[in-house]
Amino acid sequence: xxxxxxxxxxxRTGASIAIGPDRHSCPGSRSGRRRSVRTRRxxxxxxGTSNAGGPRVPTPPADPTNPRVGTVVVLAAGAGTxxxxxxxxxxxxxxxxxxxxxxxxAAAALQPDDLVAVVGHGREQVSAYLTGEHPGVRIAVQxxxxxxxxxxxxxxxxxxxxxxxVLVTYGDTPLLRPETLQALVRDHAAGGxxxxxxxxxxxDPTGYGRIVxxxxxxxxxxxxxxxxxxxxxxxxxxxxxxxAFDGPTLARLLPQLTAxxxxxxxxxxxxxxxxxxxxxxxxxVSAEDPQDTEGVNDRVQLAAMSRALNDRIVREHxxxxxxVLDPATTWIHSGVTIGADTVIRPGSSIEAGTVIGEGxxxxxxxxxxxxxxxxxxxxxxxxxxxxxIGPDATVGPFTFLRPDxxxxxGAKAGAYVEIKKSTIGAGSKVPHLSYVGDATVxxxxxxxxxxxxxxxxxxxxxxxxxxxxxxxxxxTTLIAPVTVADGxxxxxxxxxxxxxxxxxxxVARGRQRNVDGWVTDRRPDSPAARAAAGQPTAPSPxxxxxEVTAAGEDHRP
Ligand code: UD1
Ligand code: CA
Numbered sequence: 323x324x325x326x327x328x329x330x331x332x333x334r335t336g337a338s339i340a341i342g343p344d345r346h347s348c349p350g351s352r353s354g355r356r357r358s359v360r361t362r363r364x365x366x367x368x369x370g371t372s373n374a375g376g377p378r379v380p381t382p383p384a385d386p387t388n389p390r391v392g393t394v395v396v397l398a399a400g401a402g403t404x405x406x407x408x409x410x411x412x413x414x415x416x417x418x419x420x421x422x423x424x425x426x427x428a429a430a431a432l433q434p435d436d437l438v439a440v441v442g443h444g445r446e447q448v449s450a451y452l453t454g455e456h457p458g459v460r461i462a463v464q465x466x467x468x469x470x471x472x473x474x475x476x477x478x479x480x481x482x483x484x485x486x487x488v489l490v491t492y493g494d495t496p497l498l499r500p501e502t503l504q505a506l507v508r509d510h511a512a513g514g515x516x517x518x519x520x521x522x523x524x525x526d527p528t529g530y531g532r533i534v535x536x537x538x539x540x541x542x543x544x545x546x547x548x549x550x551x552x553x554x555x556x557x558x559x560x561x562x563x564x565x566a567f568d569g570p571t572l573a574r575l576l577p578q579l580t581a582x583x584x585x586x587x588x589x590x591x592x593x594x595x596x597x598x599x600x601x602x603x604x605x606x607v608s609a610e611d612p613q614d615t616e617g618v619n620d621r622v623q624l625a626a627m628s629r630a631l632n633d634r635i636v637r638e639h640x641x642x643x644x645x646v647l648d649p650a651t652t653w654i655h656s657g658v659t660i661g662a663d664t665v666i667r668p669g670s671s672i673e674a675g676t677v678i679g680e681g682x683x684x685x686x687x688x689x690x691x692x693x694x695x696x697x698x699x700x701x702x703x704x705x706x707x708x709x710x711i712g713p714d715a716t717v718g719p720f721t722f723l724r725p726d727x728x729x730x731x732g733a734k735a736g737a738y739v740e741i742k743k744s745t746i747g748a749g750s751k752v753p754h755l756s757y758v759g760d761a762t763v764x765x766x767x768x769x770x771x772x773x774x775x776x777x778x779x780x781x782x783x784x785x786x787x788x789x790x791x792x793x794x795x796x797x798t799t800l801i802a803p804v805t806v807a808d809g810x811x812x813x814x815x816x817x818x819x820x821x822x823x824x825x826x827x828x829v830a831r832g833r834q835r836n837v838d839g840w841v842t843d844r845r846p847d848s849p850a851a852r853a854a855a856g857q858p859t860a861p862s863p864x865x866x867x868x869e870v871t872a873a874g875e876d877h878r879p
Contacts, residue, residue: 388504389511392436392486392569394429395477398422398493399442399464404620410444412493413451414624417631418655418674421618422448424496424631426456427656431500432489432507436481439493440464440473469587470563471579478576484569487511490590491564494617496627497634498564502614509607510566516602517571517594519544520564522612530560531591533606541606543598544591548584559608561591562615571602631656639666652685661697679713688718696731709741712748730765744775747790759783760802764790770814772797789824 402411412422419427422439429437438460441448445463452459464476478484487507491498502520510518519541521533527547532554534543544561545554575596579588597604609615618624635656636649643662646652652666655674660666664678667685675692678684683700693706696713704718708725711717715729716736724742729735733746736753744758747765752758754771760783761775773794775786784802788794792806795814806812807824816830841850849859 388432389507390486391432391434391489391507393478393481393484394432394434394437394489394491395474396422396425396429396437396439396459396491396493397470397473397563398425398448399440399445399467399473399476400494401443401467402494402619405618405624406621410448411618413444413447414618416496416618416624416628417635417653419657420451421496422451422493423455424656425491425493425498426452426459428498428500428503429489429491430456430458432503434489435486436460438462438477440477442467442473469579469581469585470590471576471588471592474572474590475576475579475588478573482573484573486569488567488569488572489565490567492617494619495562495564495615496618497611497613497616497631499614502609502611503564506564506566506607509605513605514603515566515605516568516597517604518566519594519604519606520562520566520609520615521559521606522562522609522615523559524612525558527555527558527560531563532557533559533561535559541598541604544594546584546589546591560615562609563590563617564615565590565594567593571597693723758786761786761788761800763788764792764808766791767793769794770796770798774799776801 398412400411405411405414407414412425413420415421416424426437426439437458439448439452440462441452442464449461452461462477462480464473467473474490478488487510489503489507491503506518506520519533524530529547531544531546532550533541534545534554534557536542547555572593575593578596579592581588583589594604613630616623616627618627632653633649635654636646636652639654639660640646644660645663645665647666648668651668653671655672655676657674658672658676658678660672660678661680661682663680664682664684666672667683667688669687670685671689672678672684673689673691676690676695678690678695679697679699681698682695684690684695685701685703687703688701689705690701691707693709693711695701695711696715698714699711700716700718701711702718704721704723706717706721706723706727709723709727709729711723711729712731712733714732716734717723717729718737720738721735722740723735724740726743727741728745730746730748732749734751734753735741735746736751738755739752740757741752742759744761744763746752746758746763747767749765750763750767750769752769752773756769756771756773758769758773758775759777761777762785763769767788767790769788773796776799777783777786786800786802787805789806789808789810791809793811794800794806795812795816797815798812799817800806801817801819804818805821806818806828807822809825810822811827812818812822813827813829813831816828818828818830822828841848841854845851852859
C-alpha cells in the first residue's frame with residue numbers, strides 16, 4: 323500500500339509520509355532594510371500544497387535557507403476562563419488533536435535547539451499531556467499568571483543567556499503553520515532586527531493589541547485594546563502575539579518590564595516598546611492568512627477554528643488527488659494520510675492515526691479512527707476503530723470493527739457484523755450478523771450469518787481458530803476455546819464445544835422429530851389444520867387466541 327504525499331517537496335517514500343511541512347515552498351524575504359521598515363508581504367506562502375496540521379514526520383533535514391532558531395516559547399499558562407471547562411483550554415481538541423499539539427507541532431517543525439512550553443493553569447494535566455505526547459518539550463511553570471512578559475521570563479529563567487533567535491507563540495492558535503513561522507524567522511534574520519512582530523489584518527480587531535505606525539508607515543508601537551485610544555482602536559492591523567526576538571536583547575529587556583497598564587500585567591509587548599525606545603531595529607511581517615494567528619478563547623471560536631482547519635485539511639487532500647464529495651460534512655483530522663483516487667463520501671469522519679490507501683471507497687456516514695485501510699478497500703456506512711482493513715477488503719454496511727480487527731486482502735465483513743481482536747484471512751467472508759472476537763480465521767473461509775464466537779465466560783477471554791477454507795453454517799455458536807480446522811464444515815445451527823478435525827463435518831444440534839398429525843389432533847378446525855387438509859382457510863372466532871397468534875402468525879407484508 324502506498325500512501326500519497328501531497329507536497330511537491332515531500333518524497334513519496336511510503337506510508338509514513340503524510341501531509342507535512344513543505345520547507346521549500348516559502349521563498350525567503352530578503353528585505354535587509356533598516357529599523358522600523360515595514361516588511362509586509364514578506365514572502366509568506368499561500369498554502370495549498372502544504373500541511374494543515376499533518377504529522378510532521380519524518381522531520382525533513384535542516385534547510386540551510388532557514389536560519390537556526392535557538393528557542394521557541396509556547397505560552398500555555400492562561401486560565402482559558404471563557405471555555406467554562408474543567409479541561410485546560412490548550413487540551414481541547416481541534417481536528418482530533420489538542421490545541422497544544424498544533425502549537426508544539428508547528429514549533430517543532432522549526433527544529434529549535436530548545437522548545438519550551440509555559441504552563442500554569444491546569445498545569446498537572448497540561449504537563450502530563452506534554453510529558454506523554456511531546457517528551458522533547460521542556461516544561462516551564464509559571465506559578466501565577468502575571469502577564470505574557472512574565473510568562474516568557476519564566477520560560478527563559480533556566481536560559482539566562484539565550485543566544486540566537488527566540489520565537490514566542492501561543493498554545494491556542496491551531497491554524498498557525500510552520501511555514502508562517504519560518505517566514506517570520508527568515509525575515510527576522512534577513513532584517514537583522516531586535517524584534518520582528520507577526521501581524522495580521524483582521525475584520526474585527528476587538529481585543530487585540532493594535533499595530534501603531536508612524537507617518538511613513540514604519541512600526542511605532544503595539545497598544546493593547548484596553549489601553550488604546552478611539553483612533554487606535556480603528557486600526558485593523560493587529561499584533562498576533564507571535565514574535566521573533568534577538569535572544570540577548572530579549573533577556574536584557576525582560577527584567578525591565580513593569581505592570582503599569584490597564585491589566586496590571588507584565589506585557590511582553592512592552593519589550594517591543596523598550597526596544598524601540600533604545601533605537602533597536604523592530605519590524606513586522608504580515609501573515610498571509612490571518613487565520614494563522616487566530617486564537618481560541620471560547621467554544622464558539624473552538625468550533626470556528628475546527629471548521630477552518632478542516633477546510634484546509636480537506637482542501638489539501640483534494641489537491642493531492644482525493645475525491646471528497648462533500649467537504650461540509652467530511653471531517654478529516656490532522657495527520658491523516660489518504661491515497662490518490664480514494665473517494666470519501668458525505669458524513670464521514672477520518673480520525674487521527676488513520677492511513678488510507680489509494681483507490682478506496684469510504685462512506686457515506688463512516689468513521690475511521692486510527693485505522694489502516696489498504697488500496698482498493700471499500701468501507702460503507704460503518705464505524706471502525708483501531709482496525710486494519712486490507713487491500714480490496716470490503717466492510718459494511720453497518721459494520722463495527724473494533725481494535726485489532728484485521729481483515730486481510732479481499733476479506734469481507736458485511737452487514738451488522740462486529741469484529742474485535744481477530745484476523746480474518748485473505749478472501750474470507752463474514753457476510754452478515756455475526757460477532758467475531760479473539761478469533762483467527764484462515765484464508766477462503768466462510769462464516770455464516772448469525773455466527774457468534776462465544777469468547778467470554780464472564781471471567782476470561784478465549785480464542786477461536788477457524789482454518790483455511792473452513793465453512794461455518796449459519797446461526798452457529800463457537801464456544802471458545804475451540805478450533806474448526808482447515809477444510810472443516812460446521813452444520814447450521816450448531817453449538818460447537820469441541821474441536822472439529824480437518825475435513826470433518828460437525829453437527830451439534832438436537833435432531834429433528836416430526837410428530838405425525840399433531841395439528842389435526844391438537845388444533846382441530848384451525849386455519850392451519852384446514853390448510854394442512856387442503857380446505858379453505860377462512861378465519862373462525864375460536865382461533866384468534868393469543869396462544870395461536872404467538873405461535874408464529876406474522877402479519878407483516
Ligand atoms: C496578547 C497581546 C496582544 C495580542 C494578543 C494576540 C500582550 C500584552 N498582549 O493579548 O497584543 O494582540 O495577545 O492574541 O501580550 N499567557 C501566559 N501567562 C500569562 C499571560 C498569558 O502563559 O501570564 C498566555 C495565555 O495562555 C495565552 C497568551 O499568553 O495563550 C496570551 O495571553 P492573553 O492574556 O490572552 O493575551 P491577550 O490579552 O490576548
Ligand atoms: Ca490578557
